[in-house]
Amino acid sequence: MTVTIYFDNSATTPVDPRVVEAMAPWRGKAFGNPSSLHSLGRRAREAVETARAEVAALLRAQPKEIVFTASGTEADNLALKGAFETAQPARRLIVSAIEHPAVLETARALSSRGAELLLAPVDPDGLVDLDWLAACLTTETRLVSIMAANNVIGVVEPLAAIAPRVKAAGALMHTDAVQAAGKIPIDVRSLPVDLLSLSAHKLHGPKGVGALYVREGVKLQPLIHGGGQERGLRSATENVAGVVGFGRAAEIARKEMAADDARLIALRDRLIEGVLAGCPQAYLIGHAERRLPGHVSLGFAGQEGEAIRLLLALDEADVAASTGSACSASHAAEPSYVLQALGFDPFRARGALRLTLGRFNTRDEVERVIELLPRLVGGLRPIAAARR
Numbered sequence: 368m369t370v371t372i373y374f375d376n377s378a379t380t381p382v383d384p385r386v387v388e389a390m391a392p393w394r395g396k397a398f399g400n401p402s403s404l405h406s407l408g409r410r411a412r413e414a415v416e417t418a419r420a421e422v423a424a425l426l427r428a429q430p431k432e433i434v435f436t437a438s439g440t441e442a443d444n445l446a447l448k449g450a451f452e453t454a455q456p457a458r459r460l461i462v463s464a465i466e467h468p469a470v471l472e473t474a475r476a477l478s479s480r481g482a483e484l485l486l487a488p489v490d491p492d493g494l495v496d497l498d499w500l501a502a503c504l505t506t507e508t509r510l511v512s513i514m515a516a517n518n519v520i521g522v523v524e525p526l527a528a529i530a531p532r533v534k535a536a537g538a539l540m541h542t543d544a545v546q547a548a549g550k551i552p553i554d555v556r557s558l559p560v561d562l563l564s565l566s567a568h569k570l571h572g573p574k575g576v577g578a579l580y581v582r583e584g585v586k587l588q589p590l591i592h593g594g595g596q597e598r599g600l601r602s603a604t605e606n607v608a609g610v611v612g613f614g615r616a617a618e619i620a621r622k623e624m625a626a627d628d629a630r631l632i633a634l635r636d637r638l639i640e641g642v643l644a645g646c647p648q649a650y651l652i653g654h655a656e657r658r659l660p661g662h663v664s665l666g667f668a669g670q671e672g673e674a675i676r677l678l679l680a681l682d683e684a685d686v687a688a689s690t691g692s693a694c695s696a697s698h699a700a701e702p703s704y705v706l707q708a709l710g711f712d713p714f715r716a717r718g719a720l721r722l723t724l725g726r727f728n729t730r731d732e733v734e735r736v737i738e739l740l741p742r743l744v745g746g747l748r749p750i751a752a753a754r755r
Contacts, residue, residue, distance in 0.1 A: 371685040372732045376661060376725035377518055377546060378689055382612070383571040383726065389615040390573065393608035401605050402596065411607050418614025422578055425617040426563065427554040434579045434597045435610055439545040439566030440469040441590070442579035443512075445600065446541045446562040447473045449587030450510045451482060457509035457538070463487045463495050464708040465519070469564075470512050470543050487513070491710050492654040493522035495529065504536035511540055515547035515563075519705040519721065520653035521662025523551065530559045539585065545569050545577075549620035550659055551628070561585045567609065571726055572616030576609035627726055631660035634724050634733050638663050641737030646744050652706070652719055661724035671718020673747040678720070680743045686736060689721045 373381065393414065399407030401415045416430065423430045436442045447470065451460070462474045464486040478484035485503055488496045495513055504511070511533045516523045526542060533540040541562040544553060548563075549570030555563065563580040567573055581587060581600070593602030620627075635658075642649050642665060652664040667677075674690045681688050690703075702716035722736065 372728075372735060373687045374722040374724060374728070374732075374736065375687045375689050376728075377521075377569075377659075377721060377723035379568045379574065380571045380725050381727060382568075382573055383616060383619060385619060386572055386612045386615045390608045390612040393611050397607075399607075401607060402594065414607060414611050415605050418610045418617075421614035421618045421621075422565075423580075425548060425553070425621045426565075426580055427556050428580055429583065431598075432555075432580055432583055434581055434600045435605055435613075436577045436579055436601055437575060437603075437606070439543070439564050439569070439577040441601075442564035442566070442577045443467070443469040443541075443543055444473050445579050445587065445590050446564060447477060447510065447512060448590060449600070450539055450541070450562070451477050451480075452588035453586050455509055457507050459483045459485065459503075459505065459508040460510050460512075461485045461487055461500065461503060461508060462512045463489060463514065463524070465489055465493060465517055465705045466512065466514055467518055467543055467545070469545075470514070474512070482509075483507070489708050492657075493517055493520050493705075493709055494654060494657065495524055497525070497528060497532075500529065501532055504532060504538065506537060508533075508536055508538040511538055513540075513542060515542045515544040515553070516551070516659050516662075517653070517705065518546045519703060519719065520664040520709075521546075521658040521723070522653040523547065523657045523659060525657075526558060526560065534559045546659065549617065549624065550661070552624065555580060555582070562587075567613035567616055570616050570620045573609050573612040576606055576613045578613065623726075628660045631724055631728075634728060634730060635661055635663055637730070638722060638724070638733045638737065641733070642740055645737060645741040648744070649740075652709070659723075661728070663722040663724075665720045665722070666715065666718050667720070667744055667747070670744065670747045671715045674718045674720060676747060677743060680746070681739075684739055684743070686739065689723075690717075690719055 399411040401411040419433045420430045423433045460482045530540045539561045542560050543564045545566045548565040561582045566577040589600045591602050648668040650666050702713040706716035
């Protein structure tokens with residue numbers, strides 16, 4: 368089946384053709400190992416460092432503060448585990464209750480090894496409870512990890528209010544910015560985060576490459592030992608083609624973000640407006656304003672239990688969407704822990720429809736989905752019928 372409308376950009380984005388073009392030489396004749404001293408190796412090293420500078424520029428960071436990894440998940444693991452492996456007495460770890468599994472499961476693994484894990488609650492809009500956080504920030508706190516933007520509901524967390532509080536308490540601040548980087552401005556010169564994770568395939572770059580921003584002076588222990596690449600924090604020969612693609616994707620995102628955001632916000636708001644008008648039972652999930660430019664999360668009152676059927680109906684109509692995190696697809700029939708953290712009961716927490724837009728989506732596609740959804744939703748059974 369050919370998907371004609373792709374509204375699942377939070378799962379992954381189509382690779383920008385300009386990124387494909389930049390990567391092409393590094394998949395062929397330019398095959399050198401960037402750690403080699405001959406000309407092929409030096410050329411590869413130059414390409415890696417150029418890409419590092421572009422990823423750094425996206426965050427207003429220094430190139431030496433960027434460590435390339437194989438994914439955003441690995442970057443999260445390096446941030447959390449690397450911080451706890453250093454010789455520090457503080458053992459408290461605070462993460463939000465709606466973090467991506469890459470953070471939550473890593474935090475739970477650390478808890479099994481002696482860390483004191485606290486889950487920060489969120490309000491019904493998905494925003495972290497700042498008063499709770501302030502009360503839990505003690506001298507025992509080693510690290511706080513709060514995502515920049517949530518992958519399921521698209522809510523942008525108030526990091527500018529959170530990070531200074533964490534730093535004032537003497538703890539390290541990490542943010543999983545995989546969903547946010549390249550979509551909203553991030554300036555680490557003014558935002559006091561110590562560690563920040565990002566991933567190329569969320570910003571129209573290739574899969575299989577991510578990065579961790581490590582503020583100068585922050586000490587981490589590596590997860591992977593070997594030849595000492597990436598300043599000893601991530602030993603392994605760099606994925607040159609992937610890194611080059613990441614750099615080009617970051618450059619495009621930095622230069623075109625303002626225009627892309629304005630267009631995506633207009634499309635997002637039209638999609639929300641059209642669906643709410645066409646489906647009386649539809650409601651928006653998450654904060655109405657503090658959300659990613661292209662992110663729409665919807666519920667359908669009385670029909671939440673039929674989310675999978677709605678997703679499959681959209682797929683049959685050549686529309687790719689999702690019910691939540693692609694990383695939790697194997698648990699799609701289970702209640703979403705993100706929605707439960709917002710106060711949804713277990714049955715309603717099965718019912719989100721995530722429609723996420725990207726660089727290549729159009730107004731015509733939005734109008735087509737607005738036209739299509741009322742008929743598809745109308746064909747679903749109500750919860751009462753599903754329970755009998």
